Amino acid sequence: MKTKNNTTNTGKYFEQKAVAYLIENDFKIIEVNYFAKKLGEIDIIATKDDVYHFIEVKSGSGFEAVYNITQQKLHRLYRSIELYLKHKNLDVAYCIDAIIFSVEDLEYLENISL
Structure with missing residues (x-):
């Protein structure tokens, strides 16, 4: 059974791996875990080529983690x-991206929408 602390630690682990991946791919990290009151959290905010990337990090095993990015989640x-x-x-160009971990495999999805 997953506890909140275990889930939080797992989330932080994969967020750190995502940040490392982004830095290796020439992104500049602006913020990690930006919390918008009553709306939720933006996992990673980064820039590359003058575009802001708001990045959702999801992980899972035994199921497709990407399916956790729902229409409701995107709306928030x-x-x-x-x-x-x-x-x-800020008045900047931006997109929403996702970094999906399936066990340890990373998949970067740029400019997602539903």
Whole structure:
């Protein structure tokens, strides 16, 4: 049975691996775990080629972790991004990406939507 602490530790582990992957691929990390009150968290905010990338990190074993990125999750993420951009007074090009871990395999999905 997964506990909240175990799930949190697993999430942090894969977020760290995702950050390392992004840095290796010439992304600049702006923030990790940006929390938008009442909306949720943006796992990673990074830039590359003057585009902001808001990145959701998902992991799993025995199922497709990508299916955890639901329409509801994306809707909350869009609202969190709007809040972040307003709070930082930014008018920039951006996209939502996902980094999916299946066991230890990483898949980077750029510019996702439903």
